[in-house]
Amino acid sequence: MNNPGIPTVKLNNGVEIPQLGFGVFQVPDDETTAAVTAALEAGYRSIDTAAIYGNEAGVGRALAASGLPREELFITTKLWNADQGYDAALRAFDTGLAKLGLEYLDLYLIHWPTPARDLYPDSWRAIERLADEGRIRAAGVSNFQPAHLQRLLDNSSLVPAVNQVELHPGLQQAELRAFHAERGIATEAWSPLAKGAVLDDPAITSIAARTGKFPAQVVLRWHLQLGNIVIPKSVTPARIRQNLDVFDFQLTDQDMAAIAATDRGLRTGPHPDQFN
Incomplete structure (x- = not known):
């Protein structure tokens, strides 16, 4: 299923997802085809999009x-906020699948919990149905906090396979990652490079200099x-290939500790408790 050079993560239902994939956030639809083509040619096999990106087609x-x-x-x-609710989610899924030209999805996510609207439990019931029907191989969420996840766990037999959240050295989400680990939920990082905001951190640049790698490669490693x-995004073929070239070196325990010390609560996107 996967490029031999890219390891996989086994999800809680046995489905395997490539650990390194390709994201297309903020890539215009007319540029997306070329970017994804370059990614596939470089060796990526996991592609992450969303209804709100406007580039599923x-x-x-x-x-x-x-x-x-x-x-x-x-x-x-991913299911967008305006399409949450049981019936609306089912319709939105069909629309997205048609734009992608696929017969099934490997992973479908609720994009945000939007707690003020309080529709994510109904949306999750729709996703349960899609999973039962075999139209999605794995079901998950994005930007969910522990309280949102716990509500799903308390009211559903389907445990999210993935929670995709903003995560990078500046926002390491240690408590959330621990919550996931205890419950068999895989952690997926969007904005894994903090839109470049962490790449000039001295801890990262010094590791890059020592290993002969770019700072972005150090962060992905x-x-x-x-x-x-992780699902790094780029539209530049050279950078797309570079982001994949992270399997020929290893960070030491000291490197990992140095990067752990750079956490500063840096969000590049909205807080899930406030975004609706």
Whole structure:
């Protein structure tokens, strides 16, 4: 299923997801096909999009043109806030699947909990149905806090396979990662490089100099050694390849500790408790 060079993470239902994938956040639809094509040619097999990105069709065009067998690909998209609720979520799923040109999804996520709207439990029931029907191989959430996750766990037999959250050296989410680990939920990092905001940190640049790697590669390696799933984004073919070149070196315990000390609660996106 996966590029031999990319390790996989086994989710709580036995499905395996490549630990390093390709994200397309903020990539215009007309640029997405070329970016995803470059990623697939470089060796990525996991592609992460979302309804709100407006580029599911662009991803679908790249997948169709690639000629790769469907079973070698791992495709994720997400339910947008305006489409939450049981019936609306089912309709939104069908729309996204059609734009992608696929018959099933590998992973479907509730994009945000939007607690003020209080529709994520109903949305999760819809996702349970899709999982039962075999239309999604794995079900998960994004940007959920422990209280949001616990509510799903208390009211559903389906444990989220993944929680995709903002996570990088500046925002390490240690308590949330521990919550996930105790409950068999995989941690996936969006904005794994903090939109570049952590790449000039002295702890990271010194490791990069010593290892002969770029700072971004050091940060991605840090994620991988923590066990995080990562989905870096780029539209530059050279950077797309560079982000994949992180399997030929290892960070020491001292390196990991030095990066751990850089956590400063830095959010590049909204806080999940306030975003609706």
